[in-house]
Amino acid sequence: MLNRRDFLWAAAALTGTAIVARPGWSQTETRVLRFVPQANLSILDPVFTTAAVSVTHGYLVFDTLYGVDNDLQPQPQMAEGAVVSDDGLEWLITLRDGLTWHDGSPVTAEDCAASLDRWSQRDTFGQSLRAATEAFEAADERTIRIRLSRPFPHLLAAIGKPHSSPAMMMPLRLAQTPPTEAVTEMVGSGPYRFVAEEYVSGSRVVYEKFEGYVPRQEPAAWSAGGKVAHFDRIEWHIIPDAASATAALQNGEVDWLEIVMPDLRPLLDAAPGVTIQKQDPTGFAAYIRFNSHVPPFDNVKLRQAVLAAVDQSAYMASITGGDPESWQECRSMFPVTMPGVLDDDFGMMPGDLDHARKLVEESGYAGEKVVILHPTDMVNLAPHGLLTADLLKKLGLNVELQAMDWGTVTQRRQSKEPVENGGWSIFHTNWPSASISNPATNANIRGQGAEGWFGWYDDPELEAAVTEWLSASDPAEGQKVFETVQKLAMQGAPVIPLGVFYVNSGLDASLSGVVPGSASFFWNVS
Amino acid sequence: MIKYILQRLLATVPVVVIVALIVFSLLFLTPGDPAAVMAGDQATPEQIAQIRESLGLDQPFLPRLLSWFGAVLQGDLGTSIFTGQPVTKMILERIGPTFSLMLVTLVFAVIVAVPVGVIAAYRHNTLLDNAIMAAAVLGFSVPVFVLGYLLAWLLASNAQLLPVQGYRPLSDGVGPWLRHLVLPVLTVSGVYIALIARITRTTMLEVLSQDYIRTARAKGASERAVLFVHALRNASVQVVTVVGLGVALLIGGAVVTETVFSIPGLGRLTVDAILQRDYPVIQGIILLFSFVYVLVNLLVDLSYVLFDPRIRY
């Protein structure tokens, strides 16, 4: 053992070294921003996966033709503008000046058409667009032409969607990658360049300012406006343990913690030099997802019984550290923070256990087993499994909470078998509000049956309404159809809304200009 | 000697092959689907099926085993399903923290444990001996992550002396490197010190009762010389054997400690890979760890020559 004096001396000496070695702000030319993302970045292709961390990474490296402003309306980003023919069947999108790929070559309409083609095979909104599309092509060097078979009024909203799988533009050779393979070479036209040599999955991701990026003149808002890069270098430090990440921000070892664990927030509130900022003002919407394909929840009455029983405050308290500012009730199948969403449960969510028990009785439930897939490694999902199991037991259902890791959930939920043969009845999920803001993108409520999202909710009437919404060109008419969709979805109860919660970021107080958005955006920050 | 080394090296081949077989079969039987994890939460079942096909995950057991095995024989551990990077590259990037942790722990534990064990044996049945042995049993009994949090709480959280998370590569300087290693090393070495100290004491007790020690004492050798030259040299074979076998403990300890202190090493890479079902990465790391274990124990066997002149290969 070291003796005490030596030990203290060594510690002091080492602290001294550490202070000198710490990257400074003013004396060095390179300005570095150190960021702790919510999860490890393991897939680099933001079109391939819907993982939030890949989207955040994507916005650094890639750019989109359209972005959205703070009202979530599409605004030109790489595009100068778009014109649509009178019959609505041909769109021309012109690229603005000065767009360059990170390898130095200019961005062409051909690159972008190929990128749209690939994206439209991966993304749900993109697939809706693709179904109405004959071709994505280049009219000339700088003009993209999209030929449609039927009008698609939401085209700009689709290609400008901010989350998940935004339509990010890639050079032709990357855009030609089959949509079932992830792109691993990172050449984009976004404000930052991916430094492949320094990328260590699970530890560190590094970006450098792309000098060739020409930002727009408008002020930055959400994913639209001028993406002005003030930092020369952005380092992502992957710290999976929430306590360690919090300590790192407290000690000034990092500048920006993407997600502050609610229960650890008091530590940061007390820490000098740290500010807390709501990351996405539209929040995340949490749900119980039923398997509507197999008993017992193929019975709409039983789903409605659970819908009638849920108390959102318990669910929200369990993941927001009991902070009432960090969540709000959501009596809708769509996130109530999004435009056009009615805060109306159509009388289906009284939060009344006795009433719910009566509904269970009326449903003819006969003790069939309910299997809840319970991912213990997901902090925002695990508490909900326990609460739902507790709730269903109170309703007299025969519940089995099956604990597993998220990897197993993603496989188990693919099974359409009855619960006795390895099937499932319930899993929990949450979505960034912006990613499920309209009927086309909200996979939760789609009634495509066996073709649809896990749970295979089948509702032809609802699907007809979605198709109607997609082709409605008059906004007022569109809103009317949207409200019909909301009502049908509430009555069918393919999911149960548990509330909208907000996630806070922790920032070094010297940082300013962080743009709120459905992902962490690194432009405008100084 | 060289013939013996070659023989032993050859004998490790079936062990490593068996490890590879066990690991591969285990993972083949594991539920979970990397394609589904990759595609993200909103992917449709159809998209997942396409990805699975393009990854070759729809192939049956034998073709997959053979193609993997063939590649491994050529030194190719494959590429990660998720990042698309070669597994070898990923392992090399993450090996630094883990091997630093293991190596420093090994050295630290031996430096502490051997003298402690010798003293305990020398002061056999005294208060000191009992205290040392009590501490050793305690060291065995406190689970490694509990020790980790305890140390972090005592030394970092309250006293703010040391960083509680992260790792600095040696290229950042010896100071920061060691500073970040202090807590993890203390954590992992708990069990290891206990193990080595106990075996040192036990073996020394046996050696000290032998005739040649009495002879040495009678010849007027100093107590220090008797203990550390004559006795310890003879106890070394046993001690070194346990140091080698204990490398398994060290590996396990490193896996857990990396989680506690957020060290981006192989342990965390493994746990992450298991949670994501990144098969090639898991197979690669377990193979590597097993190889290290086998190799260390081969070295241990060979080192007997140094300690015991009667042993000849």
Added chain:
Amino acid sequence: MTPMQKTGPDAALSAAPASKRLRPGRFLRRWPALSLGLVLLALACVMAVFAPLLATHDPQALDATQRLKPPSAEAWFGTDMMGRDVYSRVIYGARVSLVVGFGVAVLATAAGMAIGLVAGFSRLLDSIIMRIMDGLMAIPSILLAIAFMAMLGSSVVNVIVAVTISEIPRVARLVRSTVLSLREQTYVEAAITSGASTLRIIWRHILPNAMPPVLVQATYICASAMVIEAILSFIGAGTPPDIPSWGNIMTEGRALWQVKPHIVAFPAVVLSLTVLAVNLVGDGLRDMLDPRRKS
């Protein structure tokens, strides 16, 4: 650890009668560490058996309004993130730890002995079995157990299976080497030449001599299984969260150890004491059964 090998046929038995004559007071003075271990272990067993009587709350009862309360008269060890009573969970957690510890000790010992005996008596199977055992030994046991848990899914039974598999090789090796050294002994050779059946030789000569070291080994396996269960649960691959175990209580409080240390601290202390108890019993048994240590 290297096994302690017995030299004579009756090495194990000589210690037992001596200790039987000891009265409690003398036993305590003679084997203080063993006594402490037995007392602590008995306490843990009491916790496990009488959990429903000792607990003050339903260990599963969720209460969103009572999250993360510090220890108080109402909740002795405070509450966790879901508002559950930590004291009651710790009491019930004894069940998992003891079941896993004893379960693994018994199963691994039984399987290890069977495998070790087969390997020791069959030259043909010996090299195959021992290569497989070497392979299993070479895989770090924590990683092996995590991989098994990923395959089997989380449940207490699966934890026992996963940990047992990684512990079997240790027993098998110990038993095999005992068998091989005993076979060299003249009295065993004599029995073999006189035409005694293999089973009879095992029963009469091998088992009595192999038992004491195996018994000691079993206690260490028990302790190690308890620790591995906690580590698996801690990583999130062990006992399912609806069954309280010391490991998963700690997991749930892990991120909050700086602000709410009570969630981690209480199960940590109880777990450490229980593992300590088993280790003390193991050391005590080893000293009692080893003739060279009787001084």
